[in-house]
Amino acid sequence: MKSPLPLTRRSLLAAAAAAPFAGLAQVQSGAYPNRPVRWIVAYPAGGGSDFLARQLAPQLGRQLGQPLVIENRPGAAGTIGTDAAAKSAPDGYTIVTGDNGAMVFNAAMYKRLPYDPKDFVPLGFMARFPLIVAVHPGAGFDSGRQWLAEVKKSPGRYTYASPGPGSPHHLAMELLKDRTGSYIVHVPYRGTALAIQDVISGQIPMMVLDSAAGLPQIKGGKVRALAVMSPKRIAQLPDVPTLDELGVKGFDVTAWQGLFVPKGTPPDIANRLSAEMQKAIVVPGVKARLEEFGLEVAPSDGTQLAAFLDRETAFWHNLIRERKLSVD
DSSP: OOOOOOOOHHHHHHHHHHHHHHHHHHIIIIIOOSSOEEEEESSOTTSHHHHHHHHHHHHHHHHHTSOEEEEEOOOGGGHHHHHHHHTSOSSSSEEEEEEHIIIIIHHHHOSSOSSOGGGEEEEEEEEEEEEEEEEOTTSSOOSHHHHHHHHHHSTTTOEEEESSTTSHHHHHHHHHHHHHTOOOEEEEOSSHHHHHHHHHTTSSOEEEEEHHHHHHHHHTTSSEEEEESSSSOOTTOTTSOBTTTTTOTTOOOEEEEEEEEETTOOHHHHHHHHHHHHHHTTSHHHHHHHHHTTOEEOOOOHHHHHHHHHHHHHHHHHHHHHTTOOOO
16 A cells, blocks of 8 residues: 655645635536525615515525525615625625616616626526505695695605615606606605604605515504505505506506526526525415515516516616616
């Protein structure tokens, strides 16, 4: 039996140089994943995006055989976390939540965006947060129909709050103003919590709320829901009409959430992540918790999400240009 080769500096360097290729070979041979997967959420802990990721991650981790570690990277309307994901290694060990803002609006709202939405491969649609027009109970609006008539006949008299420029809540109201010919003054905040507090206190009469943030306030009587921006009424608010019912035909805006990986991720890894996500999000316990929080679970694959993104981008970029909206 031959004695083992001595460990020289040269042999150690050679081994170190070969290590990344050994890891790549393991991935290519089907060993993926062999370590924890990082899930970047470009918004603060405790919000709707964070809730979705934290509810889905344990189940998805069980299916993959490795834990998913949530990393919150908030700031600048989702650009900080999304940019960090775009610049991560395309090896399947970084996934990121993408939404209307990060993957559609930001490219038109910012003159200089540090990433391009095309830097990502869509894995699939996860869920939607329905959007709701809500007002302070003492604002003088008794119904959605009366509210629409009042804001149309009084241009510039009323203000509305939003979690920030370029948010789905902001763009949804801008679309409504465009469709109805009304003018309501935008008051942007840094996040939903601050905005909704000023609506609750009566400093601002109205805002668009997503179901996750809005339902507790609506059910607690702190704000009044006047209309839903989805095509159908939502189960948690069966008596609140849609904008379509109120005469704003074809109105359909939600705050949606998809899952993405950096461009260049091997297709077999991307396909597996997509398939496992679609299975995990409809596991009864996971789905029930998400729906209780106000989400509409609607998984799809990457091809469907890519086609949806193309339609969304064409529509919203046109609106943003026409209304001369900008963050800069």
